[in-house]
Amino acid sequence: MEEPFVVVGGDAAGMSAASKAKRDDPDLDVVVFERGEWVSYGACGLPYYVKGEVESLDDLVSVTPEAFREERGIDLRTNHEVVSVDPEAETVTVEGPEGRFEQPYGRLLIATGARAVEPPIDGMDLEGVFTLHSLPAARAVREYLGFDASGPADAEPAVDRAAVVGGGYIGIEMAEAFAAHGLEVHLFEMLPHVLQPFGEAVAERVEEHLREQGVQLHLDTAVEAFGGEGRLESIHTPDGEVPVDVAMVGVGVAPNAELAERAGIELGESGAVATDEYGRTNHEAVFAAGDCAEARHVVTGEPDHVPLALTANRAGRAIGQTVAGDPTPTGDIAGTAVLKAFDLEVARTGITDEERATEAGFDPVSVFIDAPSRAHYYPGGSPISIEMVADRESGRLLGASMVGREGVAKRIDSVATALHAGMTVAEVETLDLAYAPPFSPVWDPVLTAAKVLHGKLD
Amino acid sequence: MEEPFVVVGGDAAGMSAASKAKRDDPDLDVVVFERGEWVSYGACGLPYYVKGEVESLDDLVSVTPEAFREERGIDLRTNHEVVSVDPEAETVTVEGPEGRFEQPYGRLLIATGARAVEPPIDGMDLEGVFTLHSLPAARAVREYLGFDASGPADAEPAVDRAAVVGGGYIGIEMAEAFAAHGLEVHLFEMLPHVLQPFGEAVAERVEEHLREQGVQLHLDTAVEAFGGEGRLESIHTPDGEVPVDVAMVGVGVAPNAELAERAGIELGESGAVATDEYGRTNHEAVFAAGDCAEARHVVTGEPDHVPLALTANRAGRAIGQTVAGDPTPTGDIAGTAVLKAFDLEVARTGITDEERATEAGFDPVSVFIDAPSRAHYYPGGSPISIEMVADRESGRLLGASMVGREGVAKRIDSVATALHAGMTVAEVETLDLAYAPPFSPVWDPVLTAAKVLHGKLD
Numbered sequence: 001m002e003e004p005f006v007v008v009g010g011d012a013a014g015m016s017a018a019s020k021a022k023r024d025d026p027d028l029d030v031v032v033f034e035r036g037e038w039v040s041y042g043a044c045g046l047p048y049y050v051k052g053e054v055e056s057l058d059d060l061v062s063v064t065p066e067a068f069r070e071e072r073g074i075d076l077r078t079n080h081e082v083v084s085v086d087p088e089a090e091t092v093t094v095e096g097p098e099g100r101f102e103q104p105y106g107r108l109l110i111a112t113g114a115r116a117v118e119p120p121i122d123g124m125d126l127e128g129v130f131t132l133h134s135l136p137a138a139r140a141v142r143e144y145l146g147f148d149a150s151g152p153a154d155a156e157p158a159v160d161r162a163a164v165v166g167g168g169y170i171g172i173e174m175a176e177a178f179a180a181h182g183l184e185v186h187l188f189e190m191l192p193h194v195l196q197p198f199g200e201a202v203a204e205r206v207e208e209h210l211r212e213q214g215v216q217l218h219l220d221t222a223v224e225a226f227g228g229e230g231r232l233e234s235i236h237t238p239d240g241e242v243p244v245d246v247a248m249v250g251v252g253v254a255p256n257a258e259l260a261e262r263a264g265i266e267l268g269e270s271g272a273v274a275t276d277e278y279g280r281t282n283h284e285a286v287f288a289a290g291d292c293a294e295a296r297h298v299v300t301g302e303p304d305h306v307p308l309a310l311t312a313n314r315a316g317r318a319i320g321q322t323v324a325g326d327p328t329p330t331g332d333i334a335g336t337a338v339l340k341a342f343d344l345e346v347a348r349t350g351i352t353d354e355e356r357a358t359e360a361g362f363d364p365v366s367v368f369i370d371a372p373s374r375a376h377y378y379p380g381g382s383p384i385s386i387e388m389v390a391d392r393e394s395g396r397l398l399g400a401s402m403v404g405r406e407g408v409a410k411r412i413d414s415v416a417t418a419l420h421a422g423m424t425v426a427e428v429e430t431l432d433l434a435y436a437p438p439f440s441p442v443w444d445p446v447l448t449a450a451k452v453l454h455g456k457l458d
Numbered sequence: 459m460e461e462p463f464v465v466v467g468g469d470a471a472g473m474s475a476a477s478k479a480k481r482d483d484p485d486l487d488v489v490v491f492e493r494g495e496w497v498s499y500g501a502c503g504l505p506y507y508v509k510g511e512v513e514s515l516d517d518l519v520s521v522t523p524e525a526f527r528e529e530r531g532i533d534l535r536t537n538h539e540v541v542s543v544d545p546e547a548e549t550v551t552v553e554g555p556e557g558r559f560e561q562p563y564g565r566l567l568i569a570t571g572a573r574a575v576e577p578p579i580d581g582m583d584l585e586g587v588f589t590l591h592s593l594p595a596a597r598a599v600r601e602y603l604g605f606d607a608s609g610p611a612d613a614e615p616a617v618d619r620a621a622v623v624g625g626g627y628i629g630i631e632m633a634e635a636f637a638a639h640g641l642e643v644h645l646f647e648m649l650p651h652v653l654q655p656f657g658e659a660v661a662e663r664v665e666e667h668l669r670e671q672g673v674q675l676h677l678d679t680a681v682e683a684f685g686g687e688g689r690l691e692s693i694h695t696p697d698g699e700v701p702v703d704v705a706m707v708g709v710g711v712a713p714n715a716e717l718a719e720r721a722g723i724e725l726g727e728s729g730a731v732a733t734d735e736y737g738r739t740n741h742e743a744v745f746a747a748g749d750c751a752e753a754r755h756v757v758t759g760e761p762d763h764v765p766l767a768l769t770a771n772r773a774g775r776a777i778g779q780t781v782a783g784d785p786t787p788t789g790d791i792a793g794t795a796v797l798k799a800f801d802l803e804v805a806r807t808g809i810t811d812e813e814r815a816t817e818a819g820f821d822p823v824s825v826f827i828d829a830p831s832r833a834h835y836y837p838g839g840s841p842i843s844i845e846m847v848a849d850r851e852s853g854r855l856l857g858a859s860m861v862g863r864e865g866v867a868k869r870i871d872s873v874a875t876a877l878h879a880g881m882t883v884a885e886v887e888t889l890d891l892a893y894a895p896p897f898s899p900v901w902d903p904v905l906t907a908a909k910v911l912h913g914k915l916d
Binding site: 435 | 512767771789889
């Protein structure tokens with residue numbers, strides 16, 4: 001009898017793979033080891049739980065452990081940590097409440113995710129300094145703010161001043177969460193601009209909006225230390241000291257690739273596990289997916305590490321299908337992302353950074369345009385700003401970044417689709433996109449950007 | 459010296475072509491004949507003018523006649539009707555305030571647009587029965603309702619009960635406009651469902667919403683006559699008589715192709731002017747574009763007549779470029795369309811009708827799914843319903859139709875882009891589309907539809 005399909009890590013990639021493999025091949029034994037209590041939860045919802053728009057951590061769980069076990073027939077073991085992998089013997093060593101044991105596998109999926117980077121700043125261990133790496137971490141922040149762990153977060157907060165360290169997704173979403181509770185909010189970003197992957201032009205519009213919303217921006221500012229006796233009291237920077245009561249550190253994530261590395265599984269340049277188009281590692285029977293793994297970028301054709309939810313879900317599902325006997329590629333990534341920044345929608349896809357585009361062998365040309373979100377005469381419209389980048393010689397679209405009060409979040413998808421199709425800007429310019437006065441000008445902002453960019457290439 | 463570039467018709471296609479040709483080749487004489495007073499206006503905004511959201515007809519004008527003449531150097535002649543074309547002599551005959559004259563052309567663009575179909579119903583000539591074919595027509599409706607021609611339409615309306623005949627774009631937008639003034643609204647549709655090009659499943663959700671909004675639907679109901687003495691008093695149907703004070707008839711548009719036909723210019727099967735990929739007719743020097751012309755459908759590869767604003771603008775601009783010496787294809791159409799129906803967004807693209815797909819040589823397979831507009835835990839989401847159609851053998855995506863309270867209008871664009879790229883549903887399923895809890899579930903509804911449809915094809 002075949003050894004089971006063993007999955008390490010019970011979140012997006014792991015549970016997608018386990019569920020799909022079991023559904024497509026019900027005779028296959030599927031065992032999932034998850035070192036924590038929680039599985040299959042929406043980590044992207046954590047800022048909204050702190051904000052109070054999501055009332056309970058349970059709301060973030062898509063499928064409960066019981067449902068995985070009873071309805072889907074998966075042997076899911078929470079509080080079990082896989083401490084080593086032996087690809088030659090095809091076993092994993094597991095530590096659980098019952099002690100340490102060996103588990104043989106037929107196929108193995110490493111889906112160990114990523115963790116919040118903890119920068120080497122003095123005082124990271126002070127009470128009141130948080131990262132948002134897990135459900136319990138989010139609960140701790142909410143309780144520190146003085147709210148119950150469940151229910152509406154509408155009490156008077158227990159603190160007055162909040163800091164966010166890092167101007168990425170988490171940083172901006174947490175700035176919004178803190179501000180919603182009426183806290184004074186300081187955002188510290190080491191680089192000259194927030195949202196580095198969105199480019200400077202888009203970032204500047206976001207920064208303007210953050211300021212309008214009362215967020216005090218400290219750009220180009222490295223946090224040197226968290227100050228306080230036991231409990232956070234201030235943030236030290238080269239420009240001085242800022243008194244704060246609570247801080248969220250969101251300076252990026254790092255792949256949990258150590259387990260794989262120790263087992264001799266190859267990592268890519270990014271430090272995440274290298275995989276082929278089916279999510280296989282250098283060991284035939286070992287797959288990797290989700291935030292711990294690389295995927296192929298549709299623009300460069302090269303491996304990349306963009307830890308996002310859809311990539312994890314999609315790769316997990318494809319690997320489940322492959323394991324069940326129907327080889328399925330995990331799919332390329334375009335680095336498509338969107339975030340809500342207070343009243344703005346901010347989105348990106350592809351390669352927009354000049355340096356990265358040049359490294360990948362392109363000669364990038366970019367434009368930055370403003371276009372209205374609705375027909376000029378239809379009330380309530382607002383500008384959408386788009387940066388669009390193409391390769392000079394081939395005219396190929398490389399990426400775009402955009403920001404506006406409405407109509408941005410899903411407008412980026414047509415650009416992402418064009419990237420997957422390898423379209424030129426001339427081709428994008430003649431797409432038949434939707435028009436009606438409440439939703440777009442006749443020439444959609446994406447078409448206008450392509451038109452202007454096309455003109456610049458000629 | 460070269461004879462001028464003559465354009466017949468001063469709206470989207472005509473003025474786009476004239477502007478682009480003159481900009482790219484300033485030495486070229488460009489003459490535009492427009493039989494009416496108005497040029498370059500947003501006809502799609504007329505229902506919102508009647509509704510009162512657009513306060514003045516002037517707001518609908520993108521560029522004034524003076525600006526075309528003085529800033530763009532175009533010899534624009536309003537109140538001039540071209541009554542015949544002689545493609546052999548390369549002249550047009552024009553009737554204007556100064557009498558009848560001949561105008562030679564080097565290149566000619568026929569951009570005569572379309573008109574509202576006037577069905578052969580008794581009483582069409584009664585006072586209170588309208589079509590929405592022009593700016594003056596919209597003004598007449600607004601005045602009939604008792605509002606000033608300009609300014610907010612917030613007085614007490616002069617009438618109580620309105621009828622809309624035809625459940626297409628205009629019909630539904632006008633139902634919204636009438637309802638906004640507090641009128642009792644009856645919508646009559648000959649077919650079993652409204653919005654025929656969107657398919658039955660999507661139409662049913664729209665119908666449910668129209669009823670919720672108080673619109674009385676008379677589906678499968680042919681209007682036999684408008685009753686009244688001089689002034690409209692009722693609508694007669696096989697089911698009886700419905701008393702109404704005002705009626706808007708929107709049962710489709712017909713291309714204004716008679717001028718071309720009389721000149722021996724070939725029409726296509728649709729009755730609109732046949733064109734090649736550069737918008738040329740069977741006469742080398744004569745182009746046609748906009749609502750009077752056909753364009754190639756990206757799914758079928760065949761000529762089609764889908765009179766929409768972007769198609770007209772895009773083709774006009776391309777022809778202007780071609781005339782100025784840079785041959786530019788007018789671009790394929792996908793039949794992408796969106797409309798606001800009260801609180802719903804309704805969108806479509808491609809071929810979703812089974813009969814049309816079969817005629818075009820496909821074996822259509824379709825799915826209809828519901829998916830949430832936001833992450834399940836993020837407040838305020840609502841279902842998006844998508845019908846998606848593919849060809850069984852090739853797996854090629856043929857089209858989609860969708861409806862929901864949010865996130866639909868621009869979500870259709872990724873599907874339209876995929877159609878232009880000739881993608882299969884398997885390719886659509888692995889697109890890297892944007893995800894964040896406020897804007898989408900992890901698997902975007904478009905991906906979910908593609909996934910389910912893919913499963914049905916296997």
